[in-house]
Each structure stands twice: as structure tokens, then as C-alpha cells.
Amino acid sequence: MLIPVLFGVxxxxxxxxxxxxxxxxxxxxxxDATPASLKQLRENFGLDLPLYQQYLNWMGGVLTGDFGESMxxxxxxxxxxxxxxKLTFELxxxxxxxxxxxxxxxxxxxxxxxxSKTDFSLRVVSLLxxxxxxxxxxxxxxxILSLFFSYSPPVGYVGFFENPIKNLEIIILPAIxxxxxxxxxxxxxTRSSILEILRQDFIRTIRAKGAKEKVVIFQHALKxxxxxxxxxxxxxxxTLLGGTVIIEQIFSLPGLGQLVLTAxxxxxxxxxxxxxxxxxxxxxxxxxLVDVLYSYLDPxxxxx
Amino acid sequence: MYKKxxxxxxxxxxxxxxxxxxxxxSSDSSGKDGKEGKSDAEQTLKIAxxxxxxxxxxxxxxxxxxxxxxxKIYEGLVTFDExxxxxxxxxxxxxxxxxxxxxxxxxxxxxxxxxxxxTADDVKYSFERIMxxxxxxxxxSYFADIKSIEVMDDNTIKFxxxxxxATFLTNLTNSSAxxxxxxxxxxxxxxxxxxxxxxxxxFEKWVPDNSVTLIKNxxxxxxxxxxxxxxxxxxxxxxxxxxxxxxxxxxxxxxLTSKSAGLLEKDDNVEIKDYQSLEYSxxxxxxxxxxFNDEKVxxxxxxxxxxxxxxxxxxxxxxxxxxxxxxxxxxxxxxVKDEELYMRNIEEAKKLLADAGxxxxxxxxxxxxxxxxxxxxxxQLLQQQWAEIGVKAEIKQIxxxxxxDTWSNKTADILIGRNGSGTDPDRAMNYFFxxxxxxxxxxFSDKDYDKLVEEGKRTIDQDERKEIYDKAQKELLELSxxxxxxxxxxxxxxxxxxxxxxxxxxxxxxxxxxYKE
Numbered sequence: 001m002l003i004p005v006l007f008g009v010x011x012x013x014x015x016x017x018x019x020x021x022x023x024x025x026x027x028x029x030x031x032d033a034t035p036a037s038l039k040q041l042r043e044n045f046g047l048d049l050p051l052y053q054q055y056l057n058w059m060g061g062v063l064t065g066d067f068g069e070s071m072x073x074x075x076x077x078x079x080x081x082x083x084x085x086k087l088t089f090e091l092x093x094x095x096x097x098x099x100x101x102x103x104x105x106x107x108x109x110x111x112x113x114x115x116s117k118t119d120f121s122l123r124v125v126s127l128l129x130x131x132x133x134x135x136x137x138x139x140x141x142x143x144i145l146s147l148f149f150s151y152s153p154p155v156g157y158v159g160f161f162e163n164p165i166k167n168l169e170i171i172i173l174p175a176i177x178x179x180x181x182x183x184x185x186x187x188x189x190t191r192s193s194i195l196e197i198l199r200q201d202f203i204r205t206i207r208a209k210g211a212k213e214k215v216v217i218f219q220h221a222l223k224x225x226x227x228x229x230x231x232x233x234x235x236x237x238x239t240l241l242g243g244t245v246i247i248e249q250i251f252s253l254p255g256l257g258q259l260v261l262t263a264x265x266x267x268x269x270x271x272x273x274x275x276x277x278x279x280x281x282x283x284x285x286x287x288x289l290v291d292v293l294y295s296y297l298d299p300x301x302x303x304x
Numbered sequence: 305m306y307k308k309x310x311x312x313x314x315x316x317x318x319x320x321x322x323x324x325x326x327x328x329x330s331s332d333s334s335g336k337d338g339k340e341g342k343s344d345a346e347q348t349l350k351i352a353x354x355x356x357x358x359x360x361x362x363x364x365x366x367x368x369x370x371x372x373x374x375x376k377i378y379e380g381l382v383t384f385d386e387x388x389x390x391x392x393x394x395x396x397x398x399x400x401x402x403x404x405x406x407x408x409x410x411x412x413x414x415x416x417x418x419x420x421x422x423t424a425d426d427v428k429y430s431f432e433r434i435m436x437x438x439x440x441x442x443x444x445s446y447f448a449d450i451k452s453i454e455v456m457d458d459n460t461i462k463f464x465x466x467x468x469x470a471t472f473l474t475n476l477t478n479s480s481a482x483x484x485x486x487x488x489x490x491x492x493x494x495x496x497x498x499x500x501x502x503x504x505x506x507f508e509k510w511v512p513d514n515s516v517t518l519i520k521n522x523x524x525x526x527x528x529x530x531x532x533x534x535x536x537x538x539x540x541x542x543x544x545x546x547x548x549x550x551x552x553x554x555x556x557x558x559x560l561t562s563k564s565a566g567l568l569e570k571d572d573n574v575e576i577k578d579y580q581s582l583e584y585s586x587x588x589x590x591x592x593x594x595x596f597n598d599e600k601v602x603x604x605x606x607x608x609x610x611x612x613x614x615x616x617x618x619x620x621x622x623x624x625x626x627x628x629x630x631x632x633x634x635x636x637x638x639x640v641k642d643e644e645l646y647m648r649n650i651e652e653a654k655k656l657l658a659d660a661g662x663x664x665x666x667x668x669x670x671x672x673x674x675x676x677x678x679x680x681x682x683x684q685l686l687q688q689q690w691a692e693i694g695v696k697a698e699i700k701q702i703x704x705x706x707x708x709d710t711w712s713n714k715t716a717d718i719l720i721g722r723n724g725s726g727t728d729p730d731r732a733m734n735y736f737f738x739x740x741x742x743x744x745x746x747x748f749s750d751k752d753y754d755k756l757v758e759e760g761k762r763t764i765d766q767d768e769r770k771e772i773y774d775k776a777q778k779e780l781l782e783l784s785x786x787x788x789x790x791x792x793x794x795x796x797x798x799x800x801x802x803x804x805x806x807x808x809x810x811x812x813x814x815x816x817x818x819y820k821e
Contacts, residue, residue, distance in 0.1 A: 022705030029442045030366040031743050037440035074496045139544045146548030155538045155554050157514045252540040254513035267705050
């Protein structure tokens, strides 16, 4: 599966970037450019070659681990992607943990107290989480913190290993925003999935045997309810790892999303192609991981 | 067995991560105190910009987000002082033996940031690099008139031009006409990632999509300059984030729109500085396409345009009505207040349209960039205003890359945008509107006008030159290939403890004498 998907993505993004109106040379040189300098720049980038040849040149590089160089900065693309990915990965991980801490316990509570006031209010809250867009939440959070608490996250990104405390201070706000918005969906899924399991015969049997409610929920119901929850989490994480464009922009984080966005606006084909291919790869890998976890949760599922 | 342990292990790991996060929140106040203490000892200025620099090569990068940074690292031969008078930068003085020859004496003992002394050979090399086609420099056309460059000795250099050119010296003030070191170019192939100049600040590092750090050049050839030890530029694309960061003092300086400037006015720790910019907004017509090939139609649209309400609605009243040369250019600009085509007159406009054969108006499309709110707002106002004379306009908003493409390929009938009128009238007049002008994307061609601006370029005497451009401006307004709308004010928000900073239209970020209290 991996190879045909990645091949398809590479072909797709390569041609989409060539069809999109906008010329990289003109974007770089701006309004002062002369036709001669524009032509020269296009030649420097190899954009004068036939399309199939440009594609082959690019793919040839990719297969040997050379994703090419950015047209804008002349930097090698792959190291830049990996560097940006570190931030995006960290942000996704922390956001996911925050979302699980909120959503799974609340989902369980809502399911066990079905149709009570608690359940009703939790459902409203989760609906809010799903429907409030992250950019609105992020902007409001920034405004409230700066206006009422005179706080704004530090500027100037540092890696986790350079200065873990400052790094986390920078990451925590965007992670909270992403985490809470992810939590809504996961919580709804946890609730409905557990409810469904609780209706099944084996739960009745266990209860009839006199098992405590705690044991029923945590040892039997939750594990069986995990499969749909995991599917949602896998999709969410895959999407986040592809770069959280808006959140990265609002919080000025140099992640994968910003890289792609800047590259698209500047028509930096090489960077866009490389990054999209990388994101596709990550997405496929996450799906693979989710599949493996399925068989852990439900030994009846096996892959041969 | 391993499989079973894996999940709990992962959960514990994630929990540890989460605890680390919550610990961190409580420690942020102490972290901040430490930072502020440091900035007292070391003079660091943090500036937030809305765009990421597009590269650092002065000869190849016109993007403003890059210019504001590399102009601190590199220097040219001459520059403008605060009154927009020419003064030497790397040149101590210069003379003009005849109209076509310029001899520059260089300041002695100027060193590049790598320690090597800068000589006339570097100046020659830099201009040859700009003019070399392979460099694909955006300013090669500025120096197309240069016939020869001769190094007379280490500190003297002679430029000979093909023809007298009144714009030569002002073109030299462009930050892109920078003197670079040959060995650095050769070592790195280009200068997009490295920067070794002679300017007041030395390039330290660039973290993409985040920050650029410069440090003080201790060997700078101007005494007691700069006052700051460090200059940190942060890319913060979101205006809400810039506003919040300047409120809390995370940054010291940032540019703002007029709308957010109002939001910060009440803040005691922030000062808003404004200046009249060199930019103006315009409506451009493709003068080859019907009905805009008829100047009567263009004039009718000018008469139907209410420029004052554009200034009021789009710019909160913080903009002035302008012709092709903006008022910030001082004497060069003509007073447009009493121009007939600037007085709104619906009856006259309808008459002109009828004369042109469109008694019931026509339908058309206004193209503009969705990236800039002011352009979209302007388009919407014009749509309403023009409807009064029967012109039904549809608005097409496109993304910036596509907009540049539309601009250069001349594929729109009506384009709304913003231009910089430059520091020499030649740019505003010749570059955008002469038949051969490299930014004349309007298919506009008028022989008399061409003659006038060519004469303006070749006339060295300033008074004579001004007369020529006055005439050319009047003619341009009459022919209306563009409708010139308004020139907005620009805003910089600065923390109160930042002293010695005055933004000016031609040098908005002059921080040579800036310091923090």
C-alpha cells in the first residue's frame, strides 16, 4: 500500500503545483524584475525543462534521499522538513495527551451516568469543543491572557533539548487549544462507544457474576470500546502531524504547517512537493500503527 | 508479554510529559524576571514583523521583509539623511567631472564583518554582480546605464554612464545596491543564507519562520553607532499575537494597521508613532481592452470615484488623497485637491460614458488580492460608487501568488493594488507608465508622456526637473491609465522605554541611534 500511495501523491502534488497560477521567479524578484532576469532565474531552477524531465529529476533525487533545495532560500529541503517536524511532533503529542486526559475520563463519566444532568452538560461542552474553531479559541485565549493577566507566550522558538522550560512555555498554549478541540470528538466517541459495549451480553454476564462497576468499566468495557476511539485519535494525530497551519501561524511557531504555507504562497515548488510527500508518508505510518494497535486491543483482528 | 507492557509504558511516558508541562506554567514568572534583568545590561531590541524574510541576498531579494534586515548589515555608497538629502555612506564624498561621470572617494579603514578591509575593488565587484545577467538581480535595470566602472586606487572609484541620468545617485541609495565581499559570494554561491557586510550590525543567526538575530558591529566606521547590542527580528504573522506581545513587553517594536493602532492608544507602556508612507493605492486599467481603451471611460470612472470616502472607510481617515507621486515625496508631488477629475461629479461622468458609447454603463470585473484587507475594502467601495453611473462591477479576489501572475501577465481588466512611489520621481512616473517602463502592466503608451519622463530622467538641474515632472503628472492624471487614490499613514508601535527612534517614510526602521532606558 505504502508505495502506490506515495507514488500517487508525488505525481499529484507535482502536477498540481505546476497547474496553480503563479510564477516562482516573478514572486521572488517582484515588480522590479526584467524579463531577462526572470528567464535566467527560471533556468537556474530547471523550470525550462519539459515537465516529465522535471518530475524524473525530482523523483530521482527523492529516491536517493535528496529532496532538492528550496528555491527561495537555497537550503536543502529534507533536513528543514525534519527540523520542523520535531516541533510539530512535540506539539501534536502534548495536544493529544491533553485531549486524552480531558476526553476519555469525561466520556466514561457521561456514558455511565447516561441521560443525567452531568451527561447532558458534558455533551454540551463536548459539542462546543467540536464546533468552536481553533483559530477563534486561540485568538481569544491570547487576548484574554494579555489583557487580563499581562501574559503572552515568549517570542523566539527554542528546541526542547536546548531549553526545555522555555520550549514548553511556548508549546503549552497552542497544545491546550489543539487538545481541547480534539477532546470534543474523542469524548463523544468514547461515550457512545462505551454505551454500545455496555448493552452487550458479555457485560450483562459479568455484572451478573457480581463484578464491581469499576471492573466492568475499566477492565471490560473500555478496552472493547477503544477501537472506534483509536480510529478517531489516529486520524486526528495524522492530521495534526501534517502541520497545524493556523495554530502555528497564530502562535508564530516554525513548524511543518508554516513551512508548507510559506512555500505555497511563494510558489516554492520543491519545498511544497517534499513536505507533502513527507506528510503523506507520516499519515500512512500512523494508519499502520493504528492497525497494529487494533490487533492488540482485539486479538481477533489479525494481519497476514 | 512485551506487547502488554508497551501500552502502560507509553501512557506513563505521556503522563510525565504532561506533568512537565504543568510544572512549567508555575515557573514562567521567574523565567521572565531573569530575562528582563538581562536586557538591562545588554541592549536588545526585539522587533516583530508580519512576514518572514525571503532570503538575505541584497542583490536578489526585493521583499520588504528581507530589506529591513539586510539594510542593517550591508551599506551602499550613498544614502538619505533624515531630510531625504543625499549623504555618503561608504563614500566619504563624490564629484561629477561631467554629467556622465561620477567619482566616489571611499571612507578609509572600513572593514567587512569578516575583518577584511573594504576597497574600491569590492564596490566594482558588487556592481558587476548586480549587472551580471546570471545573478538575475531585481535592480539590474537601475544600473543599465553604466558604461564602465574603474578602480582608480583602493579608495577611489569612477562610474561612467552612457547618458546623463538624474536617477543614478538616488538609485544608489537603494538598500539593494549594497557592497558585498567577493570571497563570501564565492564561498557560498549566493548570499541568501549568509551575510557579511560593512553595516552597523553583524548577522548572527536565522531560525526560519521564527527569528533573525543581529549583533552590534564593534568595528563600525561611524563613531558611537549603533547604540544597541542586539537586534532580534521575530516573524509573527498574526496581528493579535503581535498586539499581545507588545502589550506585555515580549517585543519592543512592531508595525501595525491603523485599526489596531487605535486599540493600543490607551496602553500606557506603548507609544504609537506614525508617518506618511510612500505608498499609494490605485485602480489600474488594461488600456488595450475595451472599454478601458477609451480615456473618456477612465475619466468617467475617476469622476465617479469618491476618494475621500475611501480614505475615511478603508483607512479610518488616516490617509491623504494623492496623485502618482505621493505627498511624502515633498516638492515632487503636485497638489491634486483642485484637479477636476478628483471632484466627484456623477452627471459629468455619465455624460462622458455616453460620449464614449456607453450611455447605460457596462459590466466589468475588478480583480484584487484577498491577502490585503485594504485592497478588498477599496474594491467594495468602488463597486458601490461606480454603480451610480451604471457600471456594474464584480469583485474577483485572488491569492497573492496568483495576483502577481495576473499583474505581470496583464490578464485583468481592472486591478486594485498598492504601489510604492519610490524615492525618485522617475520610479513613480517612468517605471510604471512609460511605454518601455518595466512595471507598465497597463499596456499604456503615450508618446508625449514618454518624451517628458525621458527628459526628466536626463535633466540634472533640479528645478528644471521638477517642472518637467509637474507637467508629466498633470498629463498622467488627464489620461488616467491608473486612478490614484490615497496614500495611507503607516504606524509603528514602540514600547515607552525605547528612545531615539523616529520612523520616516524612506527609512522606517532607522535604529542606529535607538537605545533602551
